[in-house]
Every structure is written in structure tokens, then in C-alpha cells.
Amino acid sequence: MKKEIIATKAAPAAVGPYSQAIVTGNMVFTSGQIAIDPAVGDIVAKDIASQTEQVIAAMEKEGGFATFKRLNEIVDFSKWKTKTPEASVRRIVQDSDQIFKIRPGLWALEKYRKEVFLRLDLKIGDKKSEQSFDHGYYQGLLVEIGKFKKLTTYVPAQDKNRKFLGKKLAEVTDTTEIPHFTYDSILRKAKTVDVIWFNERNMPSVFYEVEHTTDIKNSLSKFYELQDFAAEFFIVAAATRKNEFDDKLDASIFNSITERVNCLDYDIVVKRHEGLSIAKKATW
Numbered sequence: 001m002k003k004e005i006i007a008t009k010a011a012p013a014a015v016g017p018y019s020q021a022i023v024t025g026n027m028v029f030t031s032g033q034i035a036i037d038p039a040v041g042d043i044v045a046k047d048i049a050s051q052t053e054q055v056i057a058a059m060e061k062e063g064g065f066a067t068f069k070r071l072n073e074i075v076d077f078s079k080w081k082t083k084t085p086e087a088s089v090r091r092i093v094q095d096s097d098q099i100f101k102i103r104p105g106l107w108a109l110e111k112y113r114k115e116v117f118l119r120l121d122l123k124i125g126d127k128k129s130e131q132s133f134d135h136g137y138y139q140g141l142l143v144e145i146g147k148f149k150k151l152t153t154y155v156p157a158q159d160k161n162r163k164f165l166g167k168k169l170a171e172v173t174d175t176t177e178i179p180h181f182t183y184d185s186i187l188r189k190a191k192t193v194d195v196i197w198f199n200e201r202n203m204p205s206v207f208y209e210v211e212h213t214t215d216i217k218n219s220l221s222k223f224y225e226l227q228d229f230a231a232e233f234f235i236v237a238a239a240t241r242k243n244e245f246d247d248k249l250d251a252s253i254f255n256s257i258t259e260r261v262n263c264l265d266y267d268i269v270v271k272r273h274e275g276l277s278i279a280k281k282a283t284w
Helices: 044-061 068-074 085-095 110-119 127-148 184-190 216-225 239-249 252-257 266-275
Strands: 003-006 021-024 027-030 065-067 099-103 106-109 152-154 195-198 204-210 232-237 261-265
Touching: 044 065, 044 068, 044 085, 044 099, 044 106, 065 068, 065 110, 068 085, 068 106, 068 266, 085 099, 099 110, 099 127, 106 110, 127 152, 127 195, 127 204, 127 266, 184 216, 204 216, 216 232, 216 239, 216 252, 232 239, 232 266, 239 252, 239 261, 261 266
Parallel strands: 204 232, 232 261
Antiparallel strands: 003 021, 021 027, 065 106, 099 106, 152 195, 195 204
């Protein structure tokens, strides 16, 4: 019976006296294959193991935890044999049993679990602690995005001691003293907004209210009082609160701001924060 020897560049080349495959009649006999990427001539699993070690080492230097954005900034990709190292980092943190997710976009090493929670001042199962952490976390992400866009970032003085990744928000934001951009009566309302981005003229560019558990109507009322400024308004909340947002915004009193206020769910904020390490300019 006639035999046909198969040799292809799309699979690892034979490294001994054998063929990749042999066809005889209506049957194909294949040799055992090892995990070599024919494009680079190296074992893929070996690369992944080395990359995982780098990611873990980077997280250890950060105190056992890091955001996806931070990992992309500090991990050395120069020897990674991949065109999309950021995607590889994402796969590593999601798949490694040595790494666990604290919050969307925030990862930690399993062996430092107790130390990380202490440093973050986060008590899992304690509702008050988790709510405080979540509020500060999303405020901090918005601050970092604003600073990347070269805008002046503000959080209210009442939140200056709230923690973001182990640091006080006052240490992360540009200011907790609001610029005097309007009348005192309006300024008193603006001072309580969770995050504000100011342009180079110290005029408000974007207002953000992080609504984890409190009444969305309160935030909409603030925006109503601030509607005369050429700024954008966002409620940042869990996706599960979108219907509540729509219902509250539909009230007739808010007709004048209906088209100007938008709801951003937490995952969108996280993705935009993650994108800062990839894109030269974030698009909002």
C-alpha cells in the first residue's frame, strides 16, 4: 500500500528520525507532538511559566497586589514572544491559582491574602468596610483617569482619608480644596461631589457621583443645581442599578438635565482605567 509522508511548517518540525504524519490508504498516523510554537521554535508552556513568574514577582514588589493597569506598567515585556502582552497578563491573572481577584481590575497573590486585606483596610464580610473600600476604589480609579488626561482632579475634603489601594485619596488626587469657580451658594453643592475634573482654567469639566448604596436622587439633585456649567455629569454605579437610575432621572423635575446625565457601570470605569496603560490617549 502506498504511503505519503506529511511534512508541514504549520506544526513543530521533526527533531528525530520520524515524520510528522504518514497517510496510508484512508488512514492517517501522526507522531506525538510537543508544545513548540513553530513560529518561534520554542515551547509555549515554558514562556507562559516564565511570564507568570514575572507577573508574580511584579505583584510582590507592589506589596502583593496590583491593578491590571499597574501590571502593564511594571512588567518587562521586552522578552515576551507575543504581540499582545497585555492580553497575556490578563490571561495569567485570571487563570493562575496563585492569584485571586479582589475587585474588577484589582488582583492579589493568594499567599499574601491576609496581609493584602490588612493593607487595603478591607474586611471581607463586613458590609461597612466593603462599602467604604468600593467607594474609595472607584473614586481613585476616576482620579487616575483624570490625571492621565492632564486634568486637575478633586475629591471632597470629607473623603480625603478614604483609602485607595492602601493610600489616602488626599495622597492620590490633585486637590481636596475646590477651586472657587462660582458663587458660594453653588460651590457648597459642588464641594460634595465625589470626583470632579477641572480644566486648565479651573472650570469643571466632568462631575462624577459614585453611588454604591445611597439614593441616586441625591446625586441627580446636585447635578440639577450645577447644570449651568458646560460640564458632563456621570452617576457611577453597579450595572444592576441602571433601571433605578433611569426611573429617578425620568422624574419631571430633572427634565432639563435628562440628556446630560449618564450612568457608567463599574466595569466600564475599570476597562477605561485598564486602557490607560495601552492607549496613548483614552477616548471617553
